[in-house]
Each structure stands twice: as C-alpha cells, then as structure tokens.
Amino acid sequence: MKDSLAIPALTEDLVRVLIDADTINRRVDELARQISADYATSGGNLLVVGVLKGSFIFTADLTRRLSVDHVVDFIALSSYKGDTSGNVRLLMDTRENMEGRNVLIIEDILDSGNTLDYLIRNFKTRNPASVKTAVLLDKPDRHVVPVEIDYIGFTIPDVWVVGYGLDYAEKHRTLPYIAEMYPQA
Numbered sequence: 001m002k003d004s005l006a007i008p009a010l011t012e013d014l015v016r017v018l019i020d021a022d023t024i025n026r027r028v029d030e031l032a033r034q035i036s037a038d039y040a041t042s043g044g045n046l047l048v049v050g051v052l053k054g055s056f057i058f059t060a061d062l063t064r065r066l067s068v069d070h071v072v073d074f075i076a077l078s079s080y081k082g083d084t085s086g087n088v089r090l091l092m093d094t095r096e097n098m099e100g101r102n103v104l105i106i107e108d109i110l111d112s113g114n115t116l117d118y119l120i121r122n123f124k125t126r127n128p129a130s131v132k133t134a135v136l137l138d139k140p141d142r143h144v145v146p147v148e149i150d151y152i153g154f155t156i157p158d159v160w161v162v163g164y165g166l167d168y169a170e171k172h173r174t175l176p177y178i179a180e181m182y183p184q185a
C-alpha cells in the first residue's frame with residue numbers, strides 16, 4: 001500500500017522547500033504552548049476562528065495542541081488578488097456568537113494585510129471580550145495596511161508560497177511543507 005505520509009517531491013512549478021514539515025511542526029508546538037499559557041490567565045471563553053480556505057491545516061494542527069478549553073469555528077473569505085482596492089468578500093460567516101468571548105483569529109499568511117484588517121474591524125463590531133491574531137507566515141515586504149499580529153510563526157521574503165493550506169489557483173494546498181513557487185506568467 002502507498003505510504004500516505006510520504007513527503008511528496010517538488011513539482012516543476014516549485015523552486016524549493018522554504019519551510020519543511022518538521023520545522024513547521026516544531027513551530028506550531030511552540031505557538032500552541034505560548035497561546036495556551038496566555039489564555040490560561042485571561043478568563044477562558046476562547047473562540048478560535050480559522051479563516052478558510054488557507055488556514056484549514058494550521059487551524060487543525062494548532063487547536064489540537066491547545067491545552068486550554070476552546071471552541072473552534074470557521075469563516076470563509078476571499079480577497080481580490082491583483083486588485084489594489086483591498087476588497088475582501090465574505091463567503092461564509094461564523095456560526096458562533098462572539099459577544100463577550102475571547103476571539104483568536106487563525107490565518108495562514110499576512111500579505112497585503114487587507115484580509116486581517118477587514119476581519120479585525122468586523123469582529124470588533126460584534127462586542128467580543130478581546131480579538132487576537134495568530135498567523136503562520138508573515139511577508140512584511142508586502143504590507144499595505146498595518147495590522148497588529150499577536151503570534152507569528154515565520155517571517156518570509158516576498159515570494160509566492162504554497163503548501164500547508166496555501167494555494168496557487170487551488171493547487172498545492174495539501175503539501176506538508178511550505179514551498180516557493182516560480183513566478184507565474
């Protein structure tokens with residue numbers, strides 16, 4: 001039988017592995033420990049909101065390592081890439097009510113900042129006790145909107161990355177590592 005955990009080889013559209021699966025796992029462990037310690041002293045009632053689709057793997061891995069009580073929910077957004085207006089489309093809202101709860105947004109990547117800026121503003125109108133953010137990857141060279149991030153996994157250069165939830169035209173989301181793509185024509 002094929003080993004479902006084998007690490008897939010790079011395809012010809014990928015330049016290199018930027019962050020391997022072990023390094024991601026170790027960092028997710030560290031983030032989960034830090035987040036658990038912080039929320040253990042902040043009144044409980046933690047609502048974790050993963051942002052679909054990109055954060056589905058990071059959200060699953062991180063929440064399974066949290067040692068504090070929490071509820072998991074999702075929101076689905078789509079940002080208009082290549083559109084400098086910063087428009088973000090809400091495709092599916094959360095099921096949970098945020099009123100009085102400590103909300104932690106889980107994102108795969110902070111690029112222009114438009115998605116997280118939209119989400120933080122939107123969530124703050126719902127009367128939560130607090131809104132914090134955890135982002136696996138940060139691309140500081142690309143920010144156009146300042147966004148405050150509470151937990152960052154890795155800082156990366158200005159290259160298009162795929163894998164561990166991130167895609168290019170829906171490709172490569174389920175790679176276990178983060179890879180750099182060749183720029184597309």
Ligand SMILES: O=P(O)(O)OC[C@H]1O[C@H](OP(=O)(O)OP(=O)(O)O)[C@H](O)[C@@H]1O
Pocket residue numbers: 051052053054055077078079080107108109110111112113114115116167
């Ligand atoms: O900082 P920004 O420039 O807003 O970019 C980051 C966002 O863009 C990607 O999502 P996308 O809207 O492509 O949808 P997806 O998560 O379904 O892939 C990524 O998953 C982040 O959510």
Ligand code: HPA
Pocket residue numbers: 109111159160161162166167168
């Ligand atoms: O580098 C990226 N990869 C995948 N999705 C993204 N959304 C913004 N930046 C990226």
Ligand SMILES: [Mg+2]
Pocket residue numbers: 051052053054055077
């Ligand atoms: Mg996304």
